[in-house]
Amino acid sequence: MxxxxxxxxxxxxxxxxxxxxxxxxxxxxxxxxxxxxxxxxxxxxxxxxxxxxxxxxxxxxxxxxxxxxxxxxxxxxxxxxxxxxxxxxxxxxxxxxxxxxxxxRYGHSVPVELNDMPEAEEDLLYYGTSEEESVRLLELGIKPVNQTFVHLSTTLEKSEEVARLRTDEPIILEVDARKARDDGIRLIKVNEHIVLAKEIPPEYILREIRL
CATH class of the missing domain: 1.10.10.970 (RNA 2'-phosphotransferase, Tpt1/KptA family, N-terminal domain)
Structure with a gap:
């Protein structure tokens, strides 16, 4: 601090x-x-x-x-x-x-919609997690835990930084943001590094990236 x-x-x-x-x-x-x-x-x-x-x-x-x-x-x-x-x-x-x-702008556990924020335009987004957790996410999709939205990163580097707060061996999930958006999933751009979504179903997870 x-x-x-x-x-x-x-x-x-x-x-x-x-x-x-x-x-x-x-x-x-x-x-x-x-x-x-x-x-x-x-x-x-x-x-x-x-x-x-x-x-x-x-x-x-x-x-x-x-x-x-x-x-x-x-x-x-x-x-x-x-x-x-x-x-x-x-x-x-x-x-x-x-x-x-x-x-x-983000991090809510109370119900909010954030309807007045812009939609993200990125084609790819990233979600950092642990190797153990990635198996479950690939099967069930990415859903919020103790928060209203899933927090996605706009860059691979930022997702790694976030993931390393929780694990020494992060796995990065690459998300097809373009297809998700085309299919009606709302992706909210809250700042340069963070995009929010209600959830990311498994069909939009393209691959695991091992660092």
């Missing part, structure tokens, strides 16, 4: 210096607070909005002012400036803030 700092020209960033110009900015959120605040906001937006009386629409949007009040009751130091710093500096594109609304 890294500190969140601010560059006067390029805004909030994480790490020692601005990725764009190298400026060493003032710390806005120290790294220990980045971790605590990030886990809390992600939890509220992905998993338990009802616990805090936060109304979420089918696309995952909630009222930003209401979220701020919830966050500030938990962390008195987390004002509007701090919360926006966390959101805008996030390299993984976890959040989207638009006008007076905010949402998590």
């Amino acid at each position: 890294e500190d969140v700092r601010i560059c006067p020209e390029h805004g909030f960033y994480r790490g020692e210096s601005c990725d764009t110009c190298g400026y060493v900015g003032e710390v806005v959120i120290p790294k220990d607070r980045v971790e605590r605040l990030g886990k809390f906001i992600s939890g509220v937006l992905r998993h338990f909005p009802d616990k805090f009386g936060l109304e979420m629409d089918e696309n995952g949007w909630v009222d930003f002012e209401r979220l701020l009040r919830i966050v500030s009751r938990r962390y008195r130091w987390a004002n509007r400036w701090v919360v926006k710093a966390l959101i805008y500096s996030d390299r993984k594109g976890r959040y989207e803030l638009k006008d007076d609304r905010i949402r998590a």
Whole structure:
């Protein structure tokens, strides 16, 4: 985890210096607070909005002012400036803030549709898993576990990176995204690296890639 700092020209960033110009900015959120605040906001937006009386629409949007009040009751130091710093500096594109609304882009366990997100245009997508699990997935297809959507990667490299968080010997499943899309399976592009689907039936898995 890294500190969140601010560059006067390029805004909030994480790490020692601005990725764009190298400026060493003032710390806005120290790294220990980045971790605590990030886990809390992600939890509220992905998993338990009802616990805090936060109304979420089918696309995952909630009222930003209401979220701020919830966050500030938990962390008195987390004002509007701090919360926006966390959101805008996030390299993984976890959040989207638009006008007076905010949402998590992916990772939901609560039911959402995300109908206002674009469809992915990639011909191939990738899913990283273990060798043991790949046998089951090739037979039954890829289905979400503890989440609303399956998370697919846009590149082989990114899928390997994700898989290595769970196993030292990842297997990558290559998915025929073009055929799946042509057959009516909705593939949601949430950022440069992640595409979501309700599920991927086995007929769209082209092959295993052993690394």
